[in-house]
Protein backbone atom coordinates (compact mmCIF):
# COMPACT_ATOMS: atom_id res chain seq x y z
CA UNK A 619 0.00 0.00 0.00
CA UNK A 620 2.97 2.35 0.41
CA UNK A 621 2.90 3.31 -3.26
CA UNK A 622 -0.86 3.11 -3.73
CA UNK A 623 -1.23 6.83 -4.43
CA UNK A 624 1.40 6.60 -7.18
CA UNK A 625 0.57 3.23 -8.76
CA UNK A 626 -3.00 2.43 -7.70
CA UNK A 627 -4.41 4.10 -10.84
CA UNK A 628 -7.51 4.93 -8.78
CA UNK A 629 -8.31 1.24 -8.45
CA UNK A 630 -10.29 0.21 -5.39
CA UNK A 631 -7.82 -0.94 -2.72
CA UNK A 632 -8.80 -4.59 -2.99
CA UNK A 633 -8.33 -4.67 -6.76
CA UNK A 634 -5.01 -2.91 -6.43
CA UNK A 635 -3.80 -5.42 -3.82
CA UNK A 636 -5.02 -8.32 -5.97
CA UNK A 637 -3.03 -6.95 -8.89
CA UNK A 638 0.08 -6.73 -6.68
CA UNK A 639 -0.39 -10.28 -5.43
CA UNK A 640 -0.77 -11.53 -8.99
CA UNK A 641 2.10 -9.49 -10.39
CA UNK A 642 4.60 -11.59 -12.32
CA UNK A 643 7.13 -8.78 -11.87
CA UNK A 644 6.81 -8.80 -8.08
CA UNK A 645 7.24 -12.57 -7.96
CA UNK A 646 10.66 -12.22 -9.62
CA UNK A 647 12.14 -10.16 -6.82
CA UNK A 648 12.58 -9.82 -3.07
CA UNK A 649 10.93 -7.02 -1.12
CA UNK A 650 12.95 -5.26 1.58
CA UNK A 651 11.40 -3.01 4.20
CA UNK A 652 12.74 -0.43 6.62
CA UNK A 653 10.92 -0.54 9.94
CA UNK A 654 11.29 1.21 13.28
CA UNK A 655 11.94 -0.48 16.62
CA UNK A 656 8.22 -1.17 17.00
CA UNK A 657 7.84 -2.85 13.64
CA UNK A 658 6.19 0.14 11.97
CA UNK A 659 6.90 0.05 8.24
CA UNK A 660 8.73 3.16 7.02
CA UNK A 661 9.81 2.43 3.44
CA UNK A 662 10.11 -0.48 1.03
CA UNK A 663 11.49 -1.53 -2.33
CA UNK A 664 12.01 -4.63 -4.42
CA UNK A 665 15.31 -6.06 -5.65
CA UNK A 666 15.55 -8.10 -8.83
CA UNK A 667 18.39 -10.25 -10.01
CA UNK A 668 19.57 -8.72 -13.24
CA UNK A 669 21.99 -9.58 -15.94
CA UNK A 670 22.55 -5.87 -16.30
CA UNK A 671 20.83 -5.03 -19.56
CA UNK A 672 22.27 -8.02 -21.39
CA UNK A 673 25.51 -8.15 -19.46
CA UNK A 674 26.51 -4.64 -20.50
CA UNK A 675 27.81 -3.76 -17.08
CA UNK A 676 28.08 -6.80 -14.85
CA UNK A 677 26.77 -10.27 -14.21
CA UNK A 678 26.36 -9.38 -10.55
CA UNK A 679 24.05 -6.41 -11.01
CA UNK A 680 20.61 -6.02 -9.46
CA UNK A 681 17.62 -3.88 -10.30
CA UNK A 682 15.84 -1.94 -7.58
CA UNK A 683 12.22 -1.00 -8.07
CA UNK A 684 8.93 0.05 -6.49
CA UNK A 685 10.58 2.29 -3.92
CA UNK A 686 7.81 3.64 -1.70
CA UNK A 687 7.32 5.35 1.65
CA UNK A 688 3.86 5.67 3.25
CA UNK A 689 2.44 9.11 2.35
CA UNK A 690 2.37 10.33 5.96
CA UNK A 691 6.05 9.36 6.48
CA UNK A 692 7.58 11.02 3.41
CA UNK A 693 10.37 13.64 3.34
CA UNK A 694 11.96 12.29 6.49
CA UNK A 695 14.80 10.47 4.76
CA UNK A 696 13.38 6.94 5.06
CA UNK A 697 13.65 5.97 1.39
CA UNK A 698 17.21 7.30 1.29
CA UNK A 699 18.11 5.38 4.45
CA UNK A 700 16.55 2.17 3.16
CA UNK A 701 18.47 2.35 -0.12
CA UNK A 702 21.76 3.29 1.55
CA UNK A 703 21.55 0.39 4.03
CA UNK A 704 20.34 -2.05 1.42
CA UNK A 705 23.07 -1.25 -1.09
CA UNK A 706 25.74 -1.53 1.60
CA UNK A 707 24.42 -4.97 2.53
CA UNK A 708 24.11 -6.15 -1.07
CA UNK A 709 27.60 -4.89 -1.88
CA UNK A 710 28.92 -6.95 1.04
CA UNK A 711 27.15 -9.93 -0.53
CA UNK A 712 28.95 -9.35 -3.84
CA UNK A 713 26.54 -7.20 -5.85
CA UNK A 714 28.55 -4.74 -7.90
CA UNK A 715 26.03 -2.63 -9.83
CA UNK A 716 22.55 -1.24 -9.11
CA UNK A 717 19.94 -0.12 -11.64
CA UNK A 718 16.87 1.96 -10.96
CA UNK A 719 14.24 3.33 -13.32
CA UNK A 720 13.41 6.71 -11.81
CA UNK A 721 9.79 7.84 -12.12
CA UNK A 722 10.58 10.96 -10.12
CA UNK A 723 13.10 13.76 -10.21
CA UNK A 724 16.41 11.84 -10.04
CA UNK A 725 17.81 13.91 -7.15
CA UNK A 726 17.00 11.26 -4.56
CA UNK A 727 19.05 8.70 -6.51
CA UNK A 728 21.83 11.11 -7.49
CA UNK A 729 22.39 11.84 -3.80
CA UNK A 730 23.00 8.10 -3.35
CA UNK A 731 25.63 7.96 -6.11
CA UNK A 732 23.44 7.00 -9.08
CA UNK A 733 24.07 8.54 -12.50
CA UNK A 734 22.02 8.27 -15.69
CA UNK A 735 22.66 4.86 -17.29
CA UNK A 736 24.23 4.46 -20.76
CA UNK A 737 21.88 5.69 -23.47
CA UNK A 738 21.55 2.20 -24.97
CA UNK A 739 19.49 1.27 -21.88
CA UNK A 740 16.85 3.86 -22.69
CA UNK A 741 14.90 1.68 -25.15
CA UNK A 742 13.43 -0.25 -22.23
CA UNK A 743 12.83 2.79 -20.08
CA UNK A 744 9.27 3.76 -21.11
CA UNK A 745 9.65 7.40 -20.14
CA UNK A 746 11.49 6.78 -16.88
CA UNK A 747 15.15 7.65 -16.33
CA UNK A 748 17.35 4.54 -16.11
CA UNK A 749 20.03 5.13 -13.51
CA UNK A 750 23.10 3.16 -12.57
CA UNK A 751 25.37 3.02 -9.55
CA UNK A 752 28.49 0.90 -9.41
CA UNK A 753 29.57 -0.56 -6.09
CA UNK A 754 32.48 1.00 -4.24
CA UNK A 755 31.80 4.44 -5.77
CA UNK A 756 33.48 3.33 -9.00
CA UNK A 757 32.72 5.45 -12.05
CA UNK A 758 31.34 4.00 -15.27
CA UNK A 759 34.12 2.97 -17.66
CA UNK A 760 33.92 4.72 -21.07
CA UNK A 761 33.74 1.38 -22.96
CA UNK A 762 30.47 0.59 -21.18
CA UNK A 763 28.89 3.57 -22.89
CA UNK A 764 29.60 2.10 -26.32
CA UNK A 765 28.69 -1.15 -28.01
CA UNK A 766 25.78 -2.24 -30.21
CA UNK A 767 22.65 -0.16 -30.21
CA UNK A 768 19.40 -1.96 -29.27
CA UNK A 769 18.46 -2.22 -32.98
CA UNK A 770 21.65 -4.15 -33.74
Ligand SMILES: CC(C)(COP(=O)(O)OP(=O)(O)OC[C@H]1O[C@@H](n2cnc3c(N)ncnc32)[C@H](O)[C@@H]1OP(=O)(O)O)[C@@H](O)C(=O)NCCC(=O)NCCS
Pocket residue numbers: 620621624661684685686687688691692693694695696697698699719720721722723725726
Ligand atom coordinates in the same frame (compact mmCIF):
# COMPACT_ATOMS: atom_id res chain seq x y z
C1 LIG B 1 9.69 8.71 -3.82
C2 LIG B 1 9.47 8.29 -2.37
C3 LIG B 1 9.77 6.81 -2.23
C4 LIG B 1 10.45 9.09 -1.50
O1 LIG B 1 10.33 8.63 -0.16
P1 LIG B 1 10.85 9.50 1.07
O2 LIG B 1 10.99 8.57 2.23
O3 LIG B 1 10.01 10.69 1.22
O4 LIG B 1 12.27 9.95 0.52
P2 LIG B 1 13.39 10.75 1.27
O5 LIG B 1 12.82 11.44 2.48
O6 LIG B 1 14.55 9.85 1.48
O7 LIG B 1 13.71 11.82 0.15
C5 LIG B 1 14.90 12.45 0.07
C6 LIG B 1 14.85 13.48 -1.06
O8 LIG B 1 14.47 12.90 -2.30
C7 LIG B 1 13.73 13.86 -3.06
N1 LIG B 1 12.37 13.36 -3.28
C8 LIG B 1 11.65 12.62 -2.43
N2 LIG B 1 10.46 12.32 -3.00
C9 LIG B 1 10.44 12.90 -4.21
C10 LIG B 1 9.49 12.95 -5.25
N3 LIG B 1 8.29 12.36 -5.18
N4 LIG B 1 9.81 13.63 -6.37
C11 LIG B 1 11.02 14.24 -6.46
N5 LIG B 1 11.96 14.22 -5.50
C12 LIG B 1 11.67 13.55 -4.39
C13 LIG B 1 13.73 15.13 -2.29
O9 LIG B 1 14.88 15.86 -2.64
C14 LIG B 1 13.85 14.60 -0.89
O10 LIG B 1 14.34 15.57 -0.04
P3 LIG B 1 13.29 16.54 0.73
O11 LIG B 1 12.41 15.67 1.56
O12 LIG B 1 14.20 17.42 1.51
O13 LIG B 1 12.50 17.27 -0.34
C15 LIG B 1 8.02 8.60 -1.90
O14 LIG B 1 7.72 9.95 -2.24
C16 LIG B 1 6.95 7.69 -2.51
O15 LIG B 1 6.66 6.64 -1.97
N6 LIG B 1 6.35 8.09 -3.64
C17 LIG B 1 5.37 7.26 -4.33
C18 LIG B 1 6.03 6.11 -5.05
C19 LIG B 1 7.07 6.60 -6.06
O16 LIG B 1 6.81 7.48 -6.86
N7 LIG B 1 8.26 5.99 -6.00
C20 LIG B 1 9.38 6.35 -6.85
C21 LIG B 1 9.67 5.26 -7.80
S1 LIG B 1 11.02 5.71 -8.87
